[in-house]
Amino acid sequence: MPKVTNEYKEKRRxxxxxxxxxxxxxxxxxxxxxxxxxxxxxxxxxxVYQYFSSTEQVFRAINDQNDQNLKDYFExxxxxxxxxxxxxxxxxxxxxxxxxxxxxxxxxVAFEYFVMSSRxxxxxxxxxxxxxxxxxxxxxxxxxxxxxxxxxxxxxxxSIVMFTINLTDGMVLxxxxxxxDTGKIVGQNDNLKIYLKQVLQIQG
Amino acid sequence: MPKVTNEYKEKRRxxxxxxxxxxxxxxxxxxxxxxxxxxxxxxxxxxVYQYFSSTEQVFRAINDQNDQNLKDYFExxxxxxxxxxxxxxxxxxxxxxxxxxxxxxxxxVAFEYFVMSSRxxxxxxxxxxxxxxxxxxxxxxxxxxxxxxxxxxxxxxxSIVMFTINLTDGMVLxxxxxxxDTGKIVGQNDNLKIYLKQVLQIQG
DNA sequence: TCGGTTAACGACGTGAGTGTCATTTATTAT
DNA sequence: ATAATAAATGACACTCACGTCGTTAACCGA
Numbered sequence: 149m150p151k152v153t154n155e156y157k158e159k160r161r162x163x164x165x166x167x168x169x170x171x172x173x174x175x176x177x178x179x180x181x182x183x184x185x186x187x188x189x190x191x192x193x194x195x196v197y198q199y200f201s202s203t204e205q206v207f208r209a210i211n212d213q214n215d216q217n218l219k220d221y222f223e224x225x226x227x228x229x230x231x232x233x234x235x236x237x238x239x240x241x242x243x244x245x246x247x248x249x250x251x252x253x254x255x256x257v258a259f260e261y262f263v264m265s266s267r268x269x270x271x272x273x274x275x276x277x278x279x280x281x282x283x284x285x286x287x288x289x290x291x292x293x294x295x296x297x298x299x300x301x302x303x304x305x306x307s308i309v310m311f312t313i314n315l316t317d318g319m320v321l322x323x324x325x326x327x328x329d330t331g332k333i334v335g336q337n338d339n340l341k342i343y344l345k346q347v348l349q350i351q352g
Numbered sequence: 353m354p355k356v357t358n359e360y361k362e363k364r365r366x367x368x369x370x371x372x373x374x375x376x377x378x379x380x381x382x383x384x385x386x387x388x389x390x391x392x393x394x395x396x397x398x399x400v401y402q403y404f405s406s407t408e409q410v411f412r413a414i415n416d417q418n419d420q421n422l423k424d425y426f427e428x429x430x431x432x433x434x435x436x437x438x439x440x441x442x443x444x445x446x447x448x449x450x451x452x453x454x455x456x457x458x459x460x461v462a463f464e465y466f467v468m469s470s471r472x473x474x475x476x477x478x479x480x481x482x483x484x485x486x487x488x489x490x491x492x493x494x495x496x497x498x499x500x501x502x503x504x505x506x507x508x509x510x511s512i513v514m515f516t517i518n519l520t521d522g523m524v525l526x527x528x529x530x531x532x533d534t535g536k537i538v539g540q541n542d543n544l545k546i547y548l549k550q551v552l553q554i555q556g
Numbered sequence: 557t558c559g560g561t562t563a564a565c566g567a568c569g570t571g572a573g574t575g576t577c578a579t580t581t582a583t584t585a586t
Numbered sequence: 587a588t589a590a591t592a593a594a595t596g597a598c599a600c601t602c603a604c605g606t607c608g609t610t611a612a613c614c615g616a
Contacts, residue, residue, distance in 0.1 A: 152563070152613070160563095176471045178382060181603060192565045197605070256470075263467045266460075266529040267380045275529055302546060307539025311519070314526060314540065318518035325470040325479055335511025336518065342506060343547040356583070356593070364593095385573060396595045401575070558616090565610070573601090580595070586588085 161199050164189055165213070168206045173252060177207065177260040208274065211258055215281060222289050232293030233350050237341065239289075243316060244337045247323050255320045262317075283309055293348070300349040308347055315340055365403050368393055369417070372410045373458060381411065381464040412478065415462055419485060426493050436497030437554050441545065447520060448541045451527050459524045466521075487513055497552070504553040512551055519544055 168185045175184065180203055186196045200206045222239075229235035246253065265271040286309050293299035301308055315336070322331035344350070371393045376384050384407055390400045404410045426443075433439035450457065469475040490513045497503035505512055519540070526535035548554070 157563090176468075178468055179471070182605090183603065193604095194566065194606085195564045198563070201605075260467050262529065263464050263525060264380075264382055266525065267383070272529075279530070303542055304539060307536045307543055310526065310536045311540050311543040314522035315515070315519055318522045321467060321470065322514065322518060325466065325476075326483070330480075332511045332514045335508060336515050338507055339511050339515040339547070339551060342551050343543070346550040347543060347546050361593090386575090387573060397574095398576080398596065399594045402593070405575075559614105560616105561612105561614080563610105563612075565608105567608100568606085570604080570606100572603095575600085576598085578595105578597100580593105582591100582593075584589105584591080586590100 161209075164191070164196065164199050165206070165209055168200075169210050169254060172207065172210070172257045173254055177203075177257050178264055204271075207257070207261055210254065211261075211278070214254060214258070215278065218282065219285050222285055226289065226292055232289075232296055232298045233348075236289070236293070236344065240316075240337055240340060243319075244333055247319070247333055248328060252320075252324055255317075256324045259317055259320055279313075282313065286313060290348075298348075298350070302347045302349065308344075312340070312344070365413075368395070368400065368403050369410070369413055372404075372407075373414050376411065376414070376461045377456060377458055381407075381461050382468055408475075411461070411465055414458065415465075415482070418458060418462070419482065422486065423489050426489055430493065430496055436493075436500055436502045437552075440493070440497070440548065444520075444541055444544060447523075448537055451523070451537055452532060456524075456528055459521075460528045463521055463524055483517075486517065490517060494552075502552075502554070506551050506553065512548075516544070516548070 164185070167189045168180075171184050171188045172180050182196065182200075182203055183193070185200075185203070185206060186193050189196055200209070225235040225239055226232065229238060262275060265275055283306070287305055290299060290301075290305055290309065294301065294305070319331070319333055319336055322336070323333055325331070345352075368389070372384075372389045375388050375392045379388065386400065386404075386407055387397070389404075389407070389410060390397050393400055404413070429439040429443055430436065433442060466479060469479055487510070491509055494503060494505075494509055494513065498505065498509070523535070523537055523540055526540070527537055529535070549556075
């Protein structure tokens, strides 16, 4: 005889996730405490702890939701464009466009978590798992271009993928630290295109 | 009438810096406490606090020393090589070589600080100042190649510099999280060369 | 309407790290 | 030697965030 329905609990959990996401985005990962999340929520300390018992747990819940969205996004991109290169270029440009938003978004938070947790042995499996998944998503994307005969990569795809993720993640950081203009987000994006065109042997 | 000479104090300070550097490298920036540094040093809490009163202060002292070394290193590189491209390639390869060392070095710590502090308004000036300085050092390096007629950059130098620093910093992170092999350090380095050759229009 | 269940509450004990300060100890100048 | 100075000590009080748990009250089924 549950006091409330499962739907109710699920909804409450999702509300907490949404609230916490805002807090994380505003304060960053390390600076966010459970007390912050409690304060931002419409629940008490004990109430929140019934759903999540650490900031890390909350973070992972948010992050995993986001990753699911990324996969869908990439699949849609390929469907909606004539060439794989067009899709790729759109992805890069939309990324830059999103970065114009003064709100930094969760990418910066995820990046911070990534850096901060790199030495914690117990978090390492999660980080590696997640990176592997994201790598797979992006590799699939590029592989589609190779299969179509559009991309003729100069090196192994894996290195190209890592290079690109590395750089795009870094751009988030530069936006965070220096801002859009000083961080040379547009310039770096142009350079990324130069690199990708070269390494994938795109004409034009 | 000082109790000890200035040299003595300077030496003691340097000892603390050296000790703290090891602690930082082992534990990372965020995880290091003043108590850790005190424990690793041969001094008491109060003694250490006479020299540094926060981990951030210690960090900056270490970091500023390292930056000075970087400048000297770049100048030497240019002197010791026939072409600017040779010097650049040597820089990249030596970086990779250094990363083979299981000890991660202070670069990873600096990177962590960089990420963590990006939202703290009061640290922002220091971060920006430091990045500006490092940018200037690397820009000078590339500019030498341009002046010699070796490099014919496809975009503005600043974006190329940012792109490169972004990527090389990121490689440190990947080494940290995934290790040398899984992090595809060599592969990423090869791709960086492909990019640089293209964007600087190097033949061969 | 009522009893059983359990979500939600919030005060509290705990632990880790901080910065200070009265005291001790070592060094230098006379 | 001795006084004056200040470097070094380490115990202490303080803060902050954490996780718990006895209690309250809302909801559901009968």
